[in-house]
Amino acid sequence: MRFTYVCLSLAMSFLLFGCSEMSSKEEVETNWSFQTENGQSFNIVEIQHLMESYIKGIDEEDVVFADYKEAVIEPIYNDCFLDGEFLPIAEGVLSQKPENFDKLMRTIERMNSKEVKDSLSEALELSATALPIEKEINVCLLPVSYPGIGMAVGSDKILILFDEYFSIDHFKVTLAHEYHHSAWEAEYRKPSEKWTVLDNMVFEGKAVMFQEIIYPHQQMINTNEIYDQEAWDYASPHFEKETLEHSNQILYGGFDPLPSLYGYSEGYRMVKNYLEENPNLSIPEWTEQDAATIFKEGSHEENYD
Structure with a gap:
């Protein structure tokens, strides 16, 4: 079973990963943005396009992590990871190179569908209506070849690891769950408090x-x-x-x-x-x-x- 629910990192040191803040010319524009009826803003970062370009240009046996990091992770690092209050939960994502290119391409095809885009908009609209916050949130979608999950990297960053078998119902529920984590972090967390x-x-x-x-x-x-x-x-x-x-x-x-x-x-x-x-x-x-x-x-x- 694939579950999304990790927020155990409050007592951990933040992962540095070796990615410094990018200059403005190195940043990629978010793929699309929208506002809900109550004014909540979301930026949707579709990392699958970077992944597709990367894996089409290389043999799977020749993957070098540093090249993958430069081509796929660094362009979206600011939007999806930088200064995330729960950044350590993404350690595995930031240290793992892509595998099983055939499966990744099938996943990317699913992610590009209208059904996925409509489901994402629906889930975020419903979540923001139920628990409105003022902070703009980036939602990043990364194709993976292992069981997909979601994680709230921070108060303005949600990461969805989308795999070939990620059902639409699971996708929507995951978005709602991680939205609540991000909203709580944005509105209610006291940074000095210890967690039990x-x-x-x-x-x-x-x-x-x-x-x-x-x-x-x-x-x-x-x-x-x-x-x-x-x-x-x-x-x-x-x-x-x-x-x-x-x-x-x-x-x-x-x-x-x-x-x-x-x-x-x-x-x-x-x-x-x-x-x-x-x-x-x-x-x-x-x-x-x-x-x-x-x-x-x-x-x-x-x-x-």
Whole structure:
């Protein structure tokens, strides 16, 4: 399964990658821009055009990472990565050269379709209407030959790694999820605050709740009402820890006794319980609320022995 939900980098050092800020003549223009009805601006950076030009001019066996970086990454680095508050989550993208050119070309063909463009506009329009912010956001689309995901690189940068099998429904839900992360970063993050495992769980739980509001019945993770006592007993003692290792472990799970993506589904249930106790809150109001309040006022712990 391919999931989009990573925001564990607040405690990490920022990745330097060796890309300095480009001069204006080196920057590429964003491919197209639009404004939603409420005035939210988006710039869409279609990296597939650079990728297509690059792979058409070289044999797959002859790929040199430095040449790929110069041809594909550097022209869009400012728009898609520079100064991103969550830049470390893109470390793998920025250090990986392209593989499987045939698959990449099929992916590029899909990305150039009207269906993908219309779906992107729809998802961003719905998201911005539900949670408006003033900041302009760049949305960057990069074709990949491995399972696609999305990531909020920062408050004004969303990166979608689009693969051959990335369904339209998954694409739209991913955009909504990552928009919520970017909007929260733009409007509500306090840069000085430290983040715990619980903070990360609620952060992801909010984004899962938001995507469910935008696209009901299209969830990509298990959001059922099962309260797993064994998983809770394992995870809850770690909630106040601030290390990336513990956040990764609890969020992703996938080992006994934690089911896959445990932190996302449990974080969603925390937010759901809080909203059941506070049904009149608007999306901006509950988005702004801190994790400790959501956990306590939602009486989430009462679902366990």
